[in-house]
Amino acid sequence: MINEDRVKELYRMAVYDAYEDEKCQQTGKYYISDYVGKEMIKSFFTGTIAFILLVILWGIGDVSALIAFINNADVTDLLIHVIMLYIGFMAAYLFVTAVVYRVRYDKRRRKLHRYARHAKKVQEMYRREEKLKA
Numbered sequence: 001m002i003n004e005d006r007v008k009e010l011y012r013m014a015v016y017d018a019y020e021d022e023k024c025q026q027t028g029k030y031y032i033s034d035y036v037g038k039e040m041i042k043s044f045f046t047g048t049i050a051f052i053l054l055v056i057l058w059g060i061g062d063v064s065a066l067i068a069f070i071n072n073a074d075v076t077d078l079l080i081h082v083i084m085l086y087i088g089f090m091a092a093y094l095f096v097t098a099v100v101y102r103v104r105y106d107k108r109r110r111k112l113h114r115y116a117r118h119a120k121k122v123q124e125m126y127r128r129e130e131k132l133k134a
Contacts, residue, residue, distance in 0.1 A: 009122045027108040036101045043097040044090070051089050055082070 027035060059066045070078065 005125065009118050009125070012118050027105055028112050030105075032102065032105050035105050036098055039101040040094055040097055043094060047090050047093040047097075050093070051086055054089075 030038070073081070
């Protein structure tokens, strides 16, 4: 006879395996500080590339303002201005990265715990069934 409760639990576990397993297992390998730190290191490089591309696009899009700014500004003032913009951009970008990956970590961790609960329930059902057979 088919145990409907066990089939439901196994179905939930199969859905998890099909859609969430790889992402959640990767999250389960790290502590939160390691996971967020790893993602922030990756975001540092992508943020730097994004900042460079934004500066290039701004320069291409508003060439007359760029030329006027360069003609009126000293090179050191220009460099200080760009560095300050970079620091502000990266601070905001890394803050958002930390918040986003903290939330993702917590959500995936909860899913991993939920999966473990389902596995434990199925295991208990099998044990009970074995005891009844014996």
